Amino acid sequence: MGKRSGQDGKIHANILWLLACLVVLAAAPAQGDTPPPPTPTPVSLCPPPLQDTCIWVSAVQQTYGLPPLTWALVLAVVLLILAAFGRGLLKWVETRGEVIPSAPLSWFKRRAATRRYLEAFIAENRHFGFRGIEALALKPIELDQAYVTLDLILQPEPSEAAWELQKANQQAITGFHLSAGERIEPVDISHCLGKSQKIALIGDAGSGKSALLQWAGLAVARYQLGHKLTTEQRRFGKALGANRLFTPLVPVLIPLRDYHHECKDKNISRNTESLLQFLAGYAKQHYPKLKLPDDFITRVLERGCLLMFDGVDEVPHPERGPVRASVEGVISLTANNPRNRYLITSRPSAAYITAQIPDFRQADVQLLTPEKRQALIWLWCDAVYPTDDESHRKAIDLNNRISDERVESIAQTPLLVNLFALVYYYRRELPSQRAELYEYAVQALLTDPHKEGESALELQKWGGLKWQQRRDALALVAYILHDTGAESVQAEELISQRPFWQRFGNDRETAHQAASEFLETAATRGGLLRQDGQRYDFYIRRFREFLAGRYLAQSLENRWINHFQKHVVDDQWEEPIQLAAGFLAFSNLEKAEKFMRQLSTLKGSDVQQAYAIALAGLALADLLQTADAQVKNVFAHMRNNLPPQLSKIIEKTPSVLRLPLRRRLGLALGAVGDPRFDPLHPHMLPVPAGSFRMGTSPEDEERLKHQETTSWDDEKPAHITVLSDYEIGKYPVTNLEFRSFWDDRGYEQPKYWSPDGRLWRTGEWESDLSVYPEDFQETLRKWLAGRPVERRDRPFWWDDPEWNAPNLPVVGVCWFEAEAYCNWLSAVSERPFRLPTEAEWEKAARGAQAFLWPWGDTWEASRCNSSEAEEAERLYSTTPVGMYPHGASPYGALDMAGNVWEWCQDWYDPEEYQRRAGSEVINPPGPEQGPARVVRGGSWNGNRRHARCASRGRFGPDAFSYLLGFRLVCLPQ
Numbered sequence: 001m002g003k004r005s006g007q008d009g010k011i012h013a014n015i016l017w018l019l020a021c022l023v024v025l026a027a028a029p030a031q032g033d034t035p036p037p038p039t040p041t042p043v044s045l046c047p048p049p050l051q052d053t054c055i056w057v058s059a060v061q062q063t064y065g066l067p068p069l070t071w072a073l074v075l076a077v078v079l080l081i082l083a084a085f086g087r088g089l090l091k092w093v094e095t096r097g098e099v100i101p102s103a104p105l106s107w108f109k110r111r112a113a114t115r116r117y118l119e120a121f122i123a124e125n126r127h128f129g130f131r132g133i134e135a136l137a138l139k140p141i142e143l144d145q146a147y148v149t150l151d152l153i154l155q156p157e158p159s160e161a162a163w164e165l166q167k168a169n170q171q172a173i174t175g176f177h178l179s180a181g182e183r184i185e186p187v188d189i190s191h192c193l194g195k196s197q198k199i200a201l202i203g204d205a206g207s208g209k210s211a212l213l214q215w216a217g218l219a220v221a222r223y224q225l226g227h228k229l230t231t232e233q234r235r236f237g238k239a240l241g242a243n244r245l246f247t248p249l250v251p252v253l254i255p256l257r258d259y260h261h262e263c264k265d266k267n268i269s270r271n272t273e274s275l276l277q278f279l280a281g282y283a284k285q286h287y288p289k290l291k292l293p294d295d296f297i298t299r300v301l302e303r304g305c306l307l308m309f310d311g312v313d314e315v316p317h318p319e320r321g322p323v324r325a326s327v328e329g330v331i332s333l334t335a336n337n338p339r340n341r342y343l344i345t346s347r348p349s350a351a352y353i354t355a356q357i358p359d360f361r362q363a364d365v366q367l368l369t370p371e372k373r374q375a376l377i378w379l380w381c382d383a384v385y386p387t388d389d390e391s392h393r394k395a396i397d398l399n400n401r402i403s404d405e406r407v408e409s410i411a412q413t414p415l416l417v418n419l420f421a422l423v424y425y426y427r428r429e430l431p432s433q434r435a436e437l438y439e440y441a442v443q444a445l446l447t448d449p450h451k452e453g454e455s456a457l458e459l460q461k462w463g464g465l466k467w468q469q470r471r472d473a474l475a476l477v478a479y480i481l482h483d484t485g486a487e488s489v490q491a492e493e494l495i496s497q498r499p500f501w502q503r504f505g506n507d508r509e510t511a512h513q514a515a516s517e518f519l520e521t522a523a524t525r526g527g528l529l530r531q532d533g534q535r536y537d538f539y540i541r542r543f544r545e546f547l548a549g550r551y552l553a554q555s556l557e558n559r560w561i562n563h564f565q566k567h568v569v570d571d572q573w574e575e576p577i578q579l580a581a582g583f584l585a586f587s588n589l590e591k592a593e594k595f596m597r598q599l600s601t602l603k604g605s606d607v608q609q610a611y612a613i614a615l616a617g618l619a620l621a622d623l624l625q626t627a628d629a630q631v632k633n634v635f636a637h638m639r640n641n642l643p644p645q646l647s648k649i650i651e652k653t654p655s656v657l658r659l660p661l662r663r664r665l666g667l668a669l670g671a672v673g674d675p676r677f678d679p680l681h682p683h684m685l686p687v688p689a690g691s692f693r694m695g696t697s698p699e700d701e702e703r704l705k706h707q708e709t710t711s712w713d714d715e716k717p718a719h720i721t722v723l724s725d726y727e728i729g730k731y732p733v734t735n736l737e738f739r740s741f742w743d744d745r746g747y748e749q750p751k752y753w754s755p756d757g758r759l760w761r762t763g764e765w766e767s768d769l770s771v772y773p774e775d776f777q778e779t780l781r782k783w784l785a786g787r788p789v790e791r792r793d794r795p796f797w798w799d800d801p802e803w804n805a806p807n808l809p810v811v812g813v814c815w816f817e818a819e820a821y822c823n824w825l826s827a828v829s830e831r832p833f834r835l836p837t838e839a840e841w842e843k844a845a846r847g848a849q850a851f852l853w854p855w856g857d858t859w860e861a862s863r864c865n866s867s868e869a870e871e872a873e874r875l876y877s878t879t880p881v882g883m884y885p886h887g888a889s890p891y892g893a894l895d896m897a898g899n900v901w902e903w904c905q906d907w908y909d910p911e912e913y914q915r916r917a918g919s920e921v922i923n924p925p926g927p928e929q930g931p932a933r934v935v936r937g938g939s940w941n942g943n944r945r946h947a948r949c950a951s952r953g954r955f956g957p958d959a960f961s962y963l964l965g966f967r968l969v970c971l972p973q
Contacts, residue, residue: 110299114250116290117283118221121251125214125221128383144222144230146379147215148414150208151186151366154195155876186366189216189343190232194239196361197335198342200354203365205542206415209345212365213308216343217251220306224248240306240341249339250300252307254282256323257314257487261535270322272329279330304339307331312346312353314541316487324353331357348660352871364876367412374399376414380421394424401430415540432626435582438546445528446470465518471547473503473518474528475554478538478547482576483567488537491519542575546583549576553583553595560595564602568611571658574618581619585627589634596620596635600642610649610656614665617646621668643675651885651894659862659873666880670736670807676882677807679740680829684727684970685844685892691920692843693850694721695913696950700852707859709945714910714952721839722922728836728844728893729968731881732900733821736806738795738813741824747793752823757816760958763789767958768931771908784958796960807880809900809965815933815957818903818966825968835905836969838934838952839924845897845937846949847890853948854889854896863887864898865940866947878940878962893967896937897947900965901955904934908954932956939963 128141189212192199203209219233220240229237240249259278263270279297284290293299301307307330315323327344334340346354354360368376374395381395382388402411402420411420419441420430426444431437446467465473476499481489495501495515504514523531528547530539538544556563567573577599584592596619602612620642623631632639646669650662657665676683696704696711697718704710746752747761759765767784769777787796796812797803803811813821818835826833836844845854853859861868864887865879882894889896896902906926916924926934932954938947941963945951955964 109293113290113292113296114248114300115225117287117292117296118225118250120287120290121221121253122218122225122227125218125253128211141379141383143211143215143218144233146376146383147211147232148368148372148376148379149188149232150212151369151372152188152192152201152363153366154187154192155362155364187363188232188235189363190235190239192361192363193236193341193343196359197338197340198331198357198360199344200351200357200360200362201343201345201365202348202351202354202362203345204413205347206413206540207365207367208414209365210310211414213253213310213343213345216306217253217308220249220251224250241339249304249306249341252279252283252297252300252305253310254279254308255310255314256327257311257537258282258532259326260315260319260323261488261532263319270319270326272326272333275326275330276333301334301340302337304337305334306341306343307334308342309344312344313350314487315350316485320350320353324356328357335359352874355871355874368414368417370403370408373402373411373417376417377402377421380418384425398424415542431586433582433586434622435546435549435579436586438543438579439550439583439586442471442474442528442543442547443467469503470518470522472551472555473500474522475547475551476500476503477529477536478544479551481537481544482548482572485570485572488532488535491516491534491536494519494536545575546579549578549580550583552576553580553591554587557591557594560598561602564599564612565604565608568599568602568604568608568615571661574615574661577615578619578622582622585623585631589631592623593634596638600638600645607656610652611661613642613645613649614657614661617642617665617672618668621671624672639672643669643673646672647674647676647882650880651882653885653888655886659869659875662883663875663879666807666883667805670805670880674736674807674880676731677734677736679737680825682733682737682825682833682968683730684968685730687723687726687728687840687844687891689723689725690848691720691722692846692848693718694839694842694921694950695719697850700850700950703852703857704948707944709859709943709948711945711948711950712952714913715950716913717917719913719916719918720920721843721924722920723839723843724923725972726840727970727972728840728891730893732809732895732902732965732967733818734807734881735795735804735810738810738821739806741821742794742798744824744828746820746824749824752820752827753816754819756957757820760814760816761789761792763792765958767956769956771930771932771954771956780959787960797962803878803962805880808878809881809895811878811900811962811965812960813965814960815903815955821966822968831973832971833968834971835903835966837924837926838904838906838936839921839926840969841896841902841904841936841967842949844891844893845889849890851890851949853887853944854893855887859944861944864895864938864947866898866938866943867941868943875940896949898938898942899940900937901935901939901942901953901961901963902937903964903966904936906934908932908934908952935964 126143128143128146189199189201201209201212216236219229219236222229222233223237259275260270262268262278263274268274276298279301280295283297284292284294309327312320312323331342335342342360344354344357344360351362355362377398378391378395381391381398385391385394398421401424402408402417411417416437419437422444423437423440424430426447427440431440477489477494480494480497480500481487495512501508501511501515503511504518505511519529519536520531522529523536528538528540528543530537538547552560552563564577568577581592581595581599584595596616599612599619600616602609604612616638620635620638623635624639627635646665649657650666650669655662695718696715700718701711750758753761756765767781769780772780795810795817798812815835822833822835825831846852851857853863855863859868861870862873864884865875867874869875878899881899884898885894887897888894904926907928907930909927909930912927933956935953935955936951938951946953955961
């Protein structure tokens with residue numbers, strides 16, 4: 001019945017165009033002797049895709065002069081024929097072109113070709129694609145039913161991120177509208193494509209990007225063929241504006257890896273022309289039995305398509321630029337069709353490439369929520385266990401095991417959840433260490449789930465190799481690929497390497513044949529290796545990285561130092577080296593300690609040594625995350641000695657590490673114990689007494705104009721300010737430091753809270769929104785309402801791993817919380833801490849030299865965490881404090897530009913500087929009252945204008961944001 005419904009849907013779409021033509025013709029007068037009066041040139045009522053057909057029908061009517069009634073009878077007969085023989089009629093038309101006029105024949109052929117293509121696309125993509133499950137599943141796992149919708153964070157358009165800059169003479173801070181809108185609440189792909197024609201999906205390996213493209217293409221294909229749709233598929237079709245009759249939309253899914261390989265194999269340039277040729281031939285080559293027209297894809301691009309490019313990061317680094325330009329060229333040629341939609345995927349490491357393609361909005365794939373992880377597990381168990389009762393019991397048990405804190409922190413992507421389920425299926429338990437998980441997952445993928453043990457027949461299929469031998473051979477393949485930096489390798493090139501073919505015998509010819517057969521078998525049975533023609537690579541890069549690291553750890557012990565010296569600076573080896581250490585940690589602790597010691601004490605250039613120490617730090621943090629007492633004991637010495645070296649590397653000037661690695665290293669340092677922070681003794685820097693110029697002068701304005709920015713009116717006039725000596729915090733207050741206040745139950749002790757602070761804490765504070773633009777007040781009111789009293793016992797993002805790492809600046813705190821922290825710290829340390837006045841903050845930032853930015857008078861985006869960083873270095877989040885040492889102020893304070901805005905003591909008054917004009921001001925405390933408090937310094941989401949030392953921002957004291965933190969001041973005792 002469902003199949004028949006699908007046929008009917010196709011037939012109805014074929015009928016409607018003819019009905020429209022006949023209705024128009026029936027309304028026209030029959031031919032007569034009296035010519036009609038002259039009329040203007042008519043506008044055809046036929047949609048553009050049907051113009052040829054309508055002209056043909058019109059010609060028939062003019063030639064034979066059939067009256068409307070006759071047309072109605074003809075229509076009735078046609079409807080009956082189509083209803084009874086729709087599918088057969090289409091096939092008959094394709095083979096009887098000589099008796100049918102060319103216009104409808106052409107249309108029928110195109111329509112039939114599209115139908116064949118869509119059906120083939122569905123057949124290829126309808127089942128869940130994780131190879132490890134296919135062998136286990138008792139029934140095919142339909143992607144329609146098994147797909148768990150991914151959460152996405154849609155990054156704002158540039159105009160949204162900078163809306164305040166469009167308002168003359170105002171500088172209310174950007175960010176709250178983002179916090180209250182798209183940036184906070186995750187959305188799905190339907191929402192994203194409803195907002196933008198072009199979306200770049202950015203997510204880690206295994207996050208589900210490719211499965212999302214598969215699902216999106218499947219949804220469009222089913223929509224076009226009139227199949228029964230899920231609720232999510234209907235929403236998706238509606239978001240795309242798809243219409244089966246007038247706006248056909250055809251999915252086209254292109255692995256960029258395949259395009260790169262074709263260019264490499266044929267020795268052709270990667271450009272718009274070659275990509276168009278690849279697209280034109282891709283469908284015919286991919287579906288050779290469909291006999292698609294030569295111009296099929298070309299017409300699809302013209303008429304309407306969902307064009308999906310998968311895997312920018314799977315293209316070798318040197319070729320990513322040309323491939324990006326090719327994609328950009330094709331999109332520019334087809335984007336005039338408003339029906340077209342575009343998706344492109346990448347890992348974060350290559351997100352800077354997609355960011356260079358115009359008009360693409362970035363959507364970040366989020367980690368699975370516990371609810372979605374549980375849903376995926378239920379679907380998995382339903383597919384592999386034979387009875388509902390067993391499926392139910394296993395799903396509950398697996399969910400409970402994953403809920404263990406050590407395991408839950410890892411099982412946060414679809415890939416890793418599937419791996420956990422796969423390992424659980426065999427072992428009835430779960431490892432908590434990443435490398436150990438991959439080890440068991442590889443074992444599961446290389447053993448046959450339908451047999452007990454390994455029968456002679458199974459061994460014969462694998463050339464007599466046991467699963468351990470298969471694993472080791474594949475580990476060598478992975479190492480060769482990683483060692484050469486290749487994304488894939490030709491079979492002949494691989495087999496010709498002596499270390500590989502000798503695994504299959506000593507006779508060269510026989511061993512070559514056995515090695516070739518092994519590769520083919522591994523590609524068809526193992527679930528790890530993928531074959532594309534004569535080229536081989538791995539289905540999932542994480543497995544390749546693990547196996548390469550495993551081979552390094554197990555087989556190259558005598559060459560570890562040589563390997564480190566060769567590859568330690570190569571970002572492609574970061575993950576394999578960490579996984580190598582992890583593998584040794586559970587298989588041979590003595591060797592693990594040796595591996596880590598050789599890595600952390602590597603001799604070489606300054607750059608090599610810095611990268612080696614950084615990778616050792618990353619590996620140590622990974623090991624200690626889920627380590628037992630024995631592992632912690634073995635690495636206790638390193639845990640004490642390595643962090644000081646890591647902190648020096650992070651703050652080394654000039655920086656030698658790539659910025660993304662520097663951030664990961666900073667987070668790792670926070671995980672193992674950042675020695676820079678003592679919560680009761682924050683690192684303070686002296687600022688000597690004296691005068692400085694505060695505000696923006698005419699000379700400053702001139703210098704800013706030459707750097708494509710300007711100031712705001714409330715910074716003028718510049719004036720001389722005299723300050724007594726004081727100390728400023730070297731860093732913004734971190735989560736680690738704030739935690740001491742929280743652990744000491746500071747939120748529950750009224751003595752640390754001012755009267756207004758207690759009102760806020762108990763929900764009695766009345767917000768004054770008059771300081772904000774009118775069109776923003778309602779948005780902010782809703783945002784503030786999202787933090788009721790019960791959520792005022794900790795910073796707003798206290799439990800969010802994106803913002804709560806120990807050495808990230810604490811965010812999500814309002815002014816009252818910052819004030820209470822200062823009062824608590826003053827009490828427990830017996831030193832007078834408070835928030836800085838804006839005069840104190842500005843002097844500490846710009847010095848007596850009155851710099852425009854903390855480092856000088858020339859804007860350099862690489863010196864701070866802001867929205868103006870180069871795309872390859874933009875991080876879209878807070879960074880561990882002190883990560884930009886070359887952005888230090890004259891007094892040595894770090895992060896005073898970018899990262900987070902910082903609360904100041906002063907009330908905000910836009911006229912304050914006007915009142916100071918012409919006079920010398922001494923230790924100004926700021927206005928006595930007002931609706932908002934001053935914030936300074938810009939943020940990771942702000943630009944060069946915000947990051948200036950003189951820039952004044954303001955928020956109501958009850959405001960909170962992930963853009964907003966604070967810094968300390970201490971007065972001499």
